[in-house]
Amino acid sequence: MKSAQLKDLKVKITETEKPVLNGRGAIIKVLGCGLCGSDIVKIKHASKENESSIKLGHEVVGEIVEIDTETPYKKGDIVVMGHHYPCFNCDFCRIGAFSMCETFKKSNIEPCGFSEFIKVDENHLKYTVYKVPNNLTYEEAAFLEPLACVVRAIRRAGYNLKNDNTASNALVLGLGSIGFITAQALKAFKVKAYGYDINKERTKLASKFNIEYKKDIYDTVFMTSGSSKAIPTALEHIRNGGKIVVFSSIENEDGYKNNDIYYRELSIIASYSPSPEDYKISYELLCSGKVNVKNISTIYTLDNLAGAVEDNICGKIFKAYIKI
Structure with a gap:
């Protein structure tokens, strides 16, 4: 074969x-x-x-x-x-x-x-x-497995499908396929989700799925881009006491600003790969159409x-x- x-x-x-x-x-x-x-x-x-x-x-x-x-x-x-x-x-x-x-x-x-x-x-x-x-x-x-990875990251950030997350907002940095479904899944978790990418074609596609960028301070920032440039962007957009979810490896491991994290009491959370429970939720989100991956x-x-x-x-x- x-x-x-x-x-x-x-x-x-x-x-x-x-x-x-x-x-x-x-x-x-x-x-x-x-x-x-x-x-x-x-x-x-x-x-x-x-x-x-x-x-x-x-x-x-x-x-x-x-x-x-x-x-x-x-x-x-x-x-x-x-x-x-x-x-x-x-x-x-x-x-x-x-x-x-x-x-x-x-x-x-x-x-x-x-x-x-x-x-x-x-x-x-x-x-x-x-x-x-x-x-x-x-x-x-x-998309079952990549979406399960996304579900894992969202749950590690403290969000739960059963909770009322409508008061919370989140920004996804990087709107490649993973960032794209992360923003959609956050909305399925009833989080006010926004997305940012320097690639105009990606932002154009995301806007067709009601994923927009808003200059604001966020409770949670998801770094999905694989670029070290996302680090200062994340620090710029995260509120004091907020959570930054590291959801991608990066080419150049530039360090975070330690004092920024310390004095602002930021939480840095890494998320890598899903559990069987994450697969269940991913399957439900795909089957229900709450995460739309048609024609992408x-x-x-x-x-x-x-x-x-x-x-x-x-x-x-x-x-x-x-x-x-």
């Missing part, structure tokens, strides 16, 4: 063995997979020493073609999934830091999302797999994955979906 790999630090489509179901779990024929910003980071920072261990693609939609476990799923089901799950028993899980769990870090789909077939185990089926509803296209359903993905074939990566790096597209 075809599968993506890094070879000589370049994205290549190679022939590899189809995964075999030798335990409880499922074999899934991949129908498509979203290209995540983390895939781009892996490619940019790969080395000859680690390229063989890098897995590309995890925002998978596919059809179950073989299954061997007692689950609500069956052969022929079209599903969307996440790629990591925690043990629920370690000290990290005990305090809710699921993405720090060793089981979480080691669990994954095999061989990678940009493959014609993948294997998932019984815990994937139990905690991270959902049926694709009729009202979502495959490229829309592929550019579709590529697996053979043109390298082209999708290049277009993403050059800023030619908003979001890439690889049809397989």
Whole structure:
């Protein structure tokens, strides 16, 4: 079968063995997979020493073609999934830091999302797999995992769907695909949400979804841009005693202004990857249409994955979906 790999630090489509179901779990024929910003980071920072261990693609939609476990799923089901799950028993899980769990870090789909077939185990089926509803296209359903990451960040900032958040306001810095759905999800949490980006095309798209910029002081600022320039912008817009959510790695790790944080009693919160509960909420937001991702993905074939990566790096597209 075809599968993506890094070879000589370049994205290549190679022939590899189809995964075999030798335990409880499922074999899934991949129908498509979203290209995540983390895939781009892996490619940019790969080395000859680690390229063989890098897995590309995890925002998978596919059809179950073989299954061997007692689950609500069956052969022929079209599903969307996440790629990591925690043990629920370690000290990290005990305090809710699921993405720090060793089981979480080691669990994954095999061989990678940009493959014609993948294997998932019984815990994937139990905690991270959902049926694709009729009202979502495959490229829309592929937003389950990135939206779950967004839900995690919002919940770590202290917002809860069951609470009245209407008095609170938040600013999203960076309106790429993650910032775009962060602003929408905040509105679903009934937070007054605004967005800012120096890219005029992104702000133009965001405005079509009622995401605007307002010069103001905010309770919470979400940094999703991956640029160190977002740090002073965040400090400029955050109220005293407010929360800054670090929701992206950055190329140059310029330091924060320590005294600014200290005297203003600012809270710095990092959010990285979702828990099974975040997947549940993400699924509900997508299925209900409260987060709208229609027609924002550019579709590529697996053979043109390298082209999708290049277009993403050059800023030619908003979001890439690889049809397989």
